[in-house]
Amino acid sequence: MKKIELRLLLLGLGAAAFGAGALFVSGAVRWVLLGLGAWLLVWTALYLLLPRRAFNRAFDNVHTYLALLIVSAIFVFPCLWLILASLSKSGSLYDFKGFFPQEYSLNTFRTLFTDDVNGLYPYKTWFLNTLYVSSLSCVLGTVLVILTGYVMSRFRFKGRNAVKQTTLVLGMFPGFMGMTAIYIIMNQLKLVNQLEALIFLYAGTALTENDLGVSKEGYQLSGVFVTPALLRPYDGRAIEADTSLFTAWKSAVEDNRPWMVAGSLAGYPDNKWGHAWPQDDFRLAKKEGEFNTFYIELNLYKNDEFKIAVIDQDYNWGDNLGSTMLADRTYVAGGEDAFATGANCKVLQDGLYGLTFVTDAETLELCKLYVERLGDAAAPEYFFDLAIHGSFVKNAEGQGWSEADQIPLQRNGQNYVWYGEFETQEEGEFGIKNRGSDAWFAGDDGANIKVEPGKYIVYVGLTADNQREFVKVGTPAYYVVGTCGNGAWGDDAIETNTAYQMKANEDGTYSLDVTFTKDDTADWSNGRTAFKVVYGACGKVADEHWYGNGGDNFMVDPGTYTITFDPAAKTVTVK
Amino acid sequence: MQEGAFFVRLDDVLHRPRGEDCCALDPHTVQVRLRIRRGACRRAEMIYSWNKYTWTQKRERKPVRHIGRTLDAMADEKFHITALTLPVVGVMIFSILPIVFMILLAFTNLGGDIVHPKLGDWSLAAWQKIFSVGQLGNTFFKILRWNILWAVLATAINFFGGLSLALLLNKKNVIGKKIWRAFPVLAYAVPGFISMVGFKFMFSQSGPINSLLTQAGKDAVFFLTNDASAKWWARGIGLFVNAWISIPSVMLMATGILGNINTDLYEAADIDGATGLQKFFKITLPFVVFSVTPVLIGMFVGSFNNFGIFFFFRSGTYSLYGNYFLASDTDLLINWLYNLSVSNNYYSIGAAISLVIFLITGTLSLAVYVRTAAYKQEDTFQ
Numbered sequence: 001m002k003k004i005e006l007r008l009l010l011l012g013l014g015a016a017a018f019g020a021g022a023l024f025v026s027g028a029v030r031w032v033l034l035g036l037g038a039w040l041l042v043w044t045a046l047y048l049l050l051p052r053r054a055f056n057r058a059f060d061n062v063h064t065y066l067a068l069l070i071v072s073a074i075f076v077f078p079c080l081w082l083i084l085a086s087l088s089k090s091g092s093l094y095d096f097k098g099f100f101p102q103e104y105s106l107n108t109f110r111t112l113f114t115d116d117v118n119g120l121y122p123y124k125t126w127f128l129n130t131l132y133v134s135s136l137s138c139v140l141g142t143v144l145v146i147l148t149g150y151v152m153s154r155f156r157f158k159g160r161n162a163v164k165q166t167t168l169v170l171g172m173f174p175g176f177m178g179m180t181a182i183y184i185i186m187n188q189l190k191l192v193n194q195l196e197a198l199i200f201l202y203a204g205t206a207l208t209e210n211d212l213g214v215s216k217e218g219y220q221l222s223g224v225f226v227t228p229a230l231l232r233p234y235d236g237r238a239i240e241a242d243t244s245l246f247t248a249w250k251s252a253v254e255d256n257r258p259w260m261v262a263g264s265l266a267g268y269p270d271n272k273w274g275h276a277w278p279q280d281d282f283r284l285a286k287k288e289g290e291f292n293t294f295y296i297e298l299n300l301y302k303n304d305e306f307k308i309a310v311i312d313q314d315y316n317w318g319d320n321l322g323s324t325m326l327a328d329r330t331y332v333a334g335g336e337d338a339f340a341t342g343a344n345c346k347v348l349q350d351g352l353y354g355l356t357f358v359t360d361a362e363t364l365e366l367c368k369l370y371v372e373r374l375g376d377a378a379a380p381e382y383f384f385d386l387a388i389h390g391s392f393v394k395n396a397e398g399q400g401w402s403e404a405d406q407i408p409l410q411r412n413g414q415n416y417v418w419y420g421e422f423e424t425q426e427e428g429e430f431g432i433k434n435r436g437s438d439a440w441f442a443g444d445d446g447a448n449i450k451v452e453p454g455k456y457i458v459y460v461g462l463t464a465d466n467q468r469e470f471v472k473v474g475t476p477a478y479y480v481v482g483t484c485g486n487g488a489w490g491d492d493a494i495e496t497n498t499a500y501q502m503k504a505n506e507d508g509t510y511s512l513d514v515t516f517t518k519d520d521t522a523d524w525s526n527g528r529t530a531f532k533v534v535y536g537a538c539g540k541v542a543d544e545h546w547y548g549n550g551g552d553n554f555m556v557d558p559g560t561y562t563i564t565f566d567p568a569a570k571t572v573t574v575k
Numbered sequence: 576m577q578e579g580a581f582f583v584r585l586d587d588v589l590h591r592p593r594g595e596d597c598c599a600l601d602p603h604t605v606q607v608r609l610r611i612r613r614g615a616c617r618r619a620e621m622i623y624s625w626n627k628y629t630w631t632q633k634r635e636r637k638p639v640r641h642i643g644r645t646l647d648a649m650a651d652e653k654f655h656i657t658a659l660t661l662p663v664v665g666v667m668i669f670s671i672l673p674i675v676f677m678i679l680l681a682f683t684n685l686g687g688d689i690v691h692p693k694l695g696d697w698s699l700a701a702w703q704k705i706f707s708v709g710q711l712g713n714t715f716f717k718i719l720r721w722n723i724l725w726a727v728l729a730t731a732i733n734f735f736g737g738l739s740l741a742l743l744l745n746k747k748n749v750i751g752k753k754i755w756r757a758f759p760v761l762a763y764a765v766p767g768f769i770s771m772v773g774f775k776f777m778f779s780q781s782g783p784i785n786s787l788l789t790q791a792g793k794d795a796v797f798f799l800t801n802d803a804s805a806k807w808w809a810r811g812i813g814l815f816v817n818a819w820i821s822i823p824s825v826m827l828m829a830t831g832i833l834g835n836i837n838t839d840l841y842e843a844a845d846i847d848g849a850t851g852l853q854k855f856f857k858i859t860l861p862f863v864v865f866s867v868t869p870v871l872i873g874m875f876v877g878s879f880n881n882f883g884i885f886f887f888f889r890s891g892t893y894s895l896y897g898n899y900f901l902a903s904d905t906d907l908l909i910n911w912l913y914n915l916s917v918s919n920n921y922y923s924i925g926a927a928i929s930l931v932i933f934l935i936t937g938t939l940s941l942a943v944y945v946r947t948a949a950y951k952q953e954d955t956f957q
Contacts, residue, residue, distance in 0.1 A: 061748055068749065071740060072758040078819070079761055081783075082773045099783040144665060147658040155655040163659065170670050178673025180916040180925045181680065185673065204669030236651065254837070291866065 007044060014040025133195050137202035144203060149225035154234040253361040255292045257319065259284045261355070263306025263344065264438040266466060267299040269383045272438055274311035284308070284357050294357040299377040301465075305335045305344040308357060308369065325357075325369045332371045345369075350377045382466045383436030384411065386418045388458065390430025390448075393422075400428070406435075409460060412542050416462045416469075419542050421476060423455045432460050432471060441468045449473055459540040474537025478502040478510045478565055481541075482531030482553060484520035493536035502533070502565060511564040518558055528555045533565045533572050547572050677926050686922035701927040711924070714900040714911070719931075722879060722907045725810075729878040732818045734871060737825025738863060742855075744826070745833055756826075763823035771887040774816045775799070799889055803896045806904045809889060813905055817884050825874075832866050833859070876936045882909045908932050 018037025021030050047055055081099060088101035091108050116122040152164060182201065183192070191197035232239070260282040262274030270276050284294035300306075309320030322342035323334035331353065335346025347353075351373045360366035387406035395402035409420035409432065418432075429448035432441045441460060443449045449471065457476040461469035480500045481492040492500060502510035516529040530553040535545040547570055548554060554574055562575045649657045681702075685695035704711045743749075744756055762770070776782050778798040785795040798808045836859065844854050864871070885905045892903045893914075901919055902911045908928055916925025 057748075064743065064746055064748060067743055068755050071743070072755065074819070075758045075762040075823070078770065078773055078777070079765055081777070082765075082769070085773075085776075099787065144662045148662045151655040151658040157655050160655075163663070167666075170666065178670065178677055179913070180922055180929065181673035181676035182669070183917055184680075184922065185676070200665075201669055204665035234652070234654070253834075 007047065010040055011044045014038075014044060129195055133198045133202075137199045140199065140203035146225075153225040154232070156233050249363075250366055251360050251362040255359040255361040257310050257359075259294055259308055259357060259359070260311060261296060261298060261306050262309045262311060262320075263304060265298070265304045265306060266301040266382065266437060267304075267377065269437040274309060274317070275315060277313055279311070284355070287356070292359045292361065294359065295354065296357075297352065297354050297374065299351075300332075300347040300353050301350045301377060302347055304347040306347075307342075307344055308355075319364055321364065321367055321369070324365070325367050327368045327370045330371070331373050332369075349373070351375065352377050382464070383434075384416075384418070384462070384466075385435040386411075386432055386460060387435055388420060388422055388430055389433045390424075390428055392424040392426055392428035392430070392451075406433070409458070410542070416464060417540075417542075418460045418462075419457060419540070421455070421457045424451060425453050427452055432458070434462075434466065437466055439466055441471055443471065457537050459538060459542075472538040472540055474540075476535060476537045479534050479536070480512055480514060480531050480563055481534050482529065483522040483525055484514070484516055484529055484531055487520075487522065488539075490534065490536065490541045491539040493534050493541050494539045495537065502563070505564075508568065509564050509566045511562055513560070513562050515560040516556065516558045520558065525555065528557055530555055531563075533563065677929060680923055681926035681930050683923050686916070686920055686924060690920055690922070695923070698923070701923040704924060705927055705931075710898055710900045713898060714902055715928070717897070717899070717904075718902060718906060718908055718911050721810075721904070725813075725881075725907060726875055726879040728814055729817050729821075729881070730871065730875045732814060733821040733825050733874060733878075734867075736818055736822040738829045740822060740826040741829035741833055742859070745830065756830075759823035759826055762819060763827070767820050767883060768887065770820055771816060771884060774812070774819075775888055778812055799892070801889075801892045801895050801903060803894075803904075809903075809905045813884055813888060816888070817878070817881065821874075828867070828870065829863060832863050836862050872939050872942060876939050879907070879936055880909050880932065881907060882913065885910050886913070 014037050016037070017033050018041060021033030021037055025033060043059065046058065050058065084100055084104070086108060087104045087106065089103035089105040089107060090101065091111065112123050113127075116124070148167075152160065186192045186197050189197075191200075258279070260274060260279045261271070261284070262282065263271060264273060265271050268276075268281070271282055274282075276282060282296070282298075284296045287293040287295050307320050307322050308325070310318035312318070320341075322337075323329075323332075323345045324342055326332055326334075326345060331349050331351065332345045332347055334343035337343040352375045354372040354374050356370040356372065358368045358370070386409040388409065389401060389406050391400035393402050393406055394400055407420055407422050409418040411418050427450070429450045431448050433439070434441070441462070451473065454475060456473055459470070459472045461471075463469055474495060477493075477495070478501070479493045479497060480502065481489050485497065485500050486492050500512065500514065502512040504510055518527070520529045521527055522530065532546050532548040532553055534541045534547070536542065547565060549572070554572070556574060564573045564575075565571075566573075682697055682699065683695040684698040684700050686701075689695050705715050706712055740759060744752055749755060777784055779785075780795065780797055780800070784798075789795055796808065797805055798812055799805060840858050841854060844858060849857070885903070885907060889903050889905055893899060893901060894903045897904060901914045901921075906914070909932060912925050912928045912932070915921040915928070
């Protein structure tokens with residue numbers, strides 16, 4: 001009901017306006033009323049006649065194009081008027097009847113360059129002056145801006161920041177601030193009304209101009225000489241990469257890539273360089289209200305290395321960024337450069353970090369990472385799952401360094417010591433990997449450990465925070481250790497201690513003929529010799545490789561004995 | 576840099592294929608002997624810092640000072656000194672010196688009768704005059720009031736005009752967007768000076784608009800004359816011309832921003848049954864205003880100090896009513912400053928006024944400045 005009433009009201013109004021315009025009023029108001037009335041009548045009629053959707057579309061289209069026409073006319077008309085007025089035959093703006101000149105000719109342009117109207121309008125001189133000032137100040141200003149831009153992007157020197165900040169602050173001062181002063185200074189220098197004054201002024205202030213007057217649709221200018229290749233600090237080497245532009249353009253396109261932090265992170269062992277799926281814990285979240293800005297908070301520990309990358313479920317790496325994206329290197333700096341794909345980011349200090357990642361949808365090199373230290377890191381939880389990884393650890397196809405068939409190490413009780421035995425038929429090299437944190441442990445010199453063919457036992461000692469303490473490799477053997485010999489117990493399980501090394505027998509047992517004297521006793525052993533049989537190497541013995549009299553030591557008086565060990569039964573017999 | 580021998584031990588060389596597999600460790604400990612020539616030391620250090628190799632021995636002698644070497648260095652690793660000298664001198668003379676000079680000038684009595692070769696003296700007379708009840712102070716506050724009103728109106732008109740134009744051109748049912756967009760861009764391409772002078776002619780006493788009016792049998796309107804009748808005409812025309820010049824650039828900017836709005840928001844709004852107006856006020860407007868706050872402040876500052884528009888429109892016009900001191904009713908502070916100091920030698924008063932302007936606009940500029948990427952970003956220039 002209401003809608004029908006509204007229609008009737010509109011119809012009535014339109015008719016009234018139209019009628020009033022047509023019958024009673026005169027002048028401009030009449031035309032306004034007529035137009036308004038016609039407009040109302042036509043639309044009400046269409047509303048009644050057309051289906052709802054068709055009406056909406058027609059209404060929208062007509063008004064959109066009407067608005068476009070009006071706007072275009074507003075913008076084009078003055079331009080058109082200026083051009084046509086310049087072509088007026090009379091040369092004066094004031095004798096037009098209406099807006100446009102009656103007659104057209106190129107006469108005005110001819111007189112402009114030929115007649116200086118008694119020296120009042122020496123247009124030719126003005127034209128040349130303009131050319132002179134603008135070309136010279138353009139060249140000078142460009143040279144100065146280019147020099148400064150180049151030096152600021154390539155050189156790192158004392159006072160660089162001061163120069164940069166000063167330039168920015170000066171750009172903040174409005175140009176008129178110095179107007180009076182420049183006038184007075186120029187007056188003193190007798191440079192007022194001299195063209196050279198303008199050249200110096202334009203060139204001198206070119207540096208403080210913020211707006212360079214260049215634009216590109218869909219992009220924002222992010223600076224001069226900030227092409228990533230040019231941001232590399234000067235080191236005497238030439239830039240060999242193609243750098244087509246000395247300016248960088250930031251894209252105005254929104255970046256919707258699923259960026260994640262991927263690395264070997266002590267606090268997040270399941271990250272495994274992006275192997276984690278789902279990636280929720282490592283995804284950078286879009287910052288509300290800020291353009292192409294991502295954020296994540298993470299506990300990072302010293303020597304953690306990471307990149308920010310797009311990685312899919314099948315572990316295919318897409319766009320990724322290493323240390324080149326770091327805005328400053330206080331807490332995070334460049335680390336290793338694996339496969340020359342760019343150095344990883346390496347954490348220099350433990351802490352809870354907020355990583356703000358400002359991206360560019362098109363140019364990877366314009367992405368920047370801002371690292372903020374929010375506080376101390378929570379103590380990391382390390383996971384230990386050690387395995388031998390080497391050239392002789394082969395998979396089914398016979399390739400070394402097999403991923404799947406590593407030799408796992410056993411943990412020695414609750415100590416941070418792991419051990420394991422392996423046998424190799426060929427010369428090779430190996431290291432130990434903590435599969436829980438991706439950490440890699442090798443020889444004392446950091447290189448892989450080389451081995452000849454043979455049987456080996458390896459002992460790995462770590463600290464509680466997953467740092468290497470020792471890695472020892474040796475040929476395992478059975479030793480009799482105790483108060484005898486050096487009296488060093490476990491430390492005596494070493495290759496040089498041949499006197500107490502047990503010999504293998506044909507039946508698979510090991511035995512040793514030994515004579516204990518009074519020297520082979522300790523203060524506490526009441527003149528007797530205490531010993532056990534152990535299986536180890538390099539002075540290391542695992543807890544389960546101690547064999548005694550039950551759990552206790554054997555206690556014997558000085559004398560000659562044959563000690564036999566049966567590995568199958570794990571029993572020791574003493575005769 | 577002297578020639579010498581450096582020993583580098585290459586160890587700890589881990590090659591990690593994207594860190595996943597810790598294999599292919601280089602088992603060798605290599606000793607590399609580098610012969611260091613001039614300039615090469617830097618390279619060796621680079622290798623050192625990039626790859627965490629360790630120096631086992633480092634022998635270095637202090638370089639001998641030598642004019643040839645100094646000159647070489649000025650073209651090589653000390654090139655920044657060579658390159659920056661001239662620009663820094665230029666900035667000192669034409670930017671820093673004038674600013675300092677002007678600040679000091681505001682506290683002297685230079686100007687009026689006291690001009691070169693007479694010497695001025697330190698004085699606060701300029702400030703007293705501005706903030707007192709005399710003709711000068713009266714003019715100052717009148718102009719300040721109009722200046723603020725102008726800046727607010729001009730910014731609002733330009734911003735919303737540009738935004739509406741961008742929205743209009745962004746509509747889905749508009750065919751030939753590029754062609755429609757070309758018309759405002761045409762206006763954008765005409766230099767501001769020329770369009771201002773053109774409009775001045777158009778609205779002049781015997782210009783085409785008045786000639787149309789007289790043809791229609793009406794009295795001519797003196798839009799830009801110097802008495803009270805023209806006050807609001809001139810101000811209105813100023814706002815219109817300023818909008819005509821600035822709206823196209825705002826439109827271009829807004830078009831870019833509108834492209835960045837997440838279309839999901841609109842889809843969600845459609846599902847919830849929002850109307851076009853609701854979508855504009857709840858999604859588009861907040862997004863655009865938030866994105867352009869710094870630009871908006873910049874526009875405000877630019878409008879506040881828009882010297883050109885009334886300089887070209889009413890140059891040399893001093894209002895004959897309202898007790899204006901060397902100013903017209905449309906003049907902004909910056910126009911008045913120009914009238915006072917350049918045209919009429921009131922140097923110290925001019926300097927004081929420019930300090931006032933700076934206090935107002937500088938505060939706003941600073942607010943923008945701390946938000947800019949240039950301030951936050953370490954590696955870029957300008």
